[in-house]
Amino acid sequence: MRPLSGLNRFFRQLPTHLALVTMCVLWMVPTLGLFITSLRPREAVRTSGWWTIFRPQIQEGRAEYTTYCASCHGADGDAIAAADLSDPALVSAYPRSNRLLTMLRQEIDGGPHLIDPPLPEDTNEALAVLSPIVTYTQTLAGINPEAKLFTLRNYADALVGYKGSQDYLTDCEQGVSSTLAKFRCDPGDLLNPEGMGRAFLNTLMVAIPSTILPIVFAALAAYAFAWMDFKGRQWIFAILVGLQIVPLQMTLVPIARLYVQIGLASTFLGIWLFHTGFGLPYAIYLMRNFIGGLPREILESAYLDGANHWTVFSRLVMPLTLPAIASLGIFQFLWVWNDFLVAKVFLSARPVLTVQVTNLIDPRGANWHILTGAAFLSFIIPMIVFFAFQRYFVRGLLAGSVKG
């Protein structure tokens, strides 16, 4: 009976499975499309949708090759060892159809190279036939750039901030002058101010201190709120709960003007302090709830043993609070990493990832290959952090679900 009841259960649950799987697929497809596109060659992105990679590929020149060459050279080009058409060295000797035609017009074994069917007599017609065959043999030999399904060149373009008409690596190989004027074609280009590589470093520079600072200050304040008696404790904390909701927009201009006056405009220190200020209400709220929930007996016995507040805070409370710090840290880190508005206003001279991505948007939609690569570069770290520490992130969300 067992297997049957399992089957029964499965069928009863079928609508649930169908609905859930459909929704999951719907949720994933947009991101998947972006990711696949970022790996496709420029020309392919421009001319066909990303889903076409799942279709069987129609290879250019296959029909012509089958008609003229396959009977002797074989379907894979390797039937005649002395003239192996899947050998890159051999194929690259005939990069153009006229070179191939010259060779084919020479007699082979005392007769014409091609007998059944013969090559068209007219040179132009013959070239028209041979051109797709050249492409196809290049594909067989694995040296046809057009036949590649995937490439990493978009990521190179995005990292250095390339905006030309080919791609960065090709331009560098060919020494295109407009590219050489902007790039040095060495790893130093990764730090080009218009590229995602530099933006990546800027984002790291913003995100790490902006995560640590609010946690430090919040831990101190949360300890006071949880374990000390002072006048107005309830009231100050209630105000703090309200402050969590103040929109960023309320504070941008006064702080920007203040920064200009005191020389913090477009500095990392300025943006660290701003993120600290805005992260604090939520951070204190979350940590107070956690620290306040620590077992009273542990702390009281420490006080009885003569420990002062600082000792209890630094030696006892901090280690016990690590789970909350982890939740909060991940939450704040993702928030800062993904922030656009604050970075746009306070750090315009050193664009972070989100700002740099918007700089790359081409309103005509002509650079999807770079834009998708750039967007994905900005996802890498948050995705790693998210999947590695999902548990803590969820816990942080559940602990209090409001954030400025």
Place this chain on the structure above:
Amino acid sequence: MKQGRLTPWLYLLPALVIMFIFIVYPTGNTIYLSFLDKTSSQPASVNCVEGQPCWGIFENYHYALTNPEMVTALRNNARWLILMVPGTVICGILFAVLADRVRYESLAKSIIFMPMAISFIGAGIIWRFVYYIESGSGEQIGLLNAVLVSLGRPPVAFLSNPAINNYALMIVGVWLWAGFCMTIISAAIKGLPSEVLEAARVDGAGERQLFFQIMLPMIMPTIVVVTTTMVINVLKIFDIVFVMTGGNFGTEVIANRMFTLIVTDTGRSMAIAVVLILLTIPIMIFNVYRFRKQEELA
């Protein structure tokens, strides 16, 4: 433990000072600036135009509440509130309930939750590509238009056609936040006492009855929290609109309008920011009230 009167303030002061400088002071200053003109040197009444209604010192608010662009923005934020918030919460409930019944729950939840990990700007790029229309003769490389064309329909300009573009943006919002709602609601469902659910099943309640008459009332407080959070998120909605349409074609929202004017017309921009915070104040009061009630219970 008893402590000196000063000690608590040593622990609190750094945080309080920073919050004062970065939240309290600028909020006050923003309100002040909202009564001044674009140079922040004269009262806003200088913006008044001869022969047209003038609100005196409140002239920037006159703009913020009656200017056609702002009316569009306010109307769009209202639309987002009415359609996108319930849409997201319902999706969240649906996911939470469905995922609760299958073995691959954590995988399904990760997939739905994943958009929360990436930036709104990144999400905007993802969806710009989904909605992309090739207006020339080339093939449609945007997914939705490719589907339409393969069904023999003409392609649609999802982001610039005013009849549909707001809904197109709201779908992005649902995609982003459904995972957030799901996570919190799912935790509430898992926290329900299993005896109650079992008892109802024994009494012969169907799955639907069980959900609407037992589960839903019990998780209602959580749904309220999620909804208020979503209301705040939607009032402040900015990045998605900024990156996908720039507020053009009738998709303007309050926060984007505020950002557009931030340099060119600071007074008006600040008035818009104040309108924004006024809209969030009911939620703020509600949250403080809820917090105080929680404290009394604890």
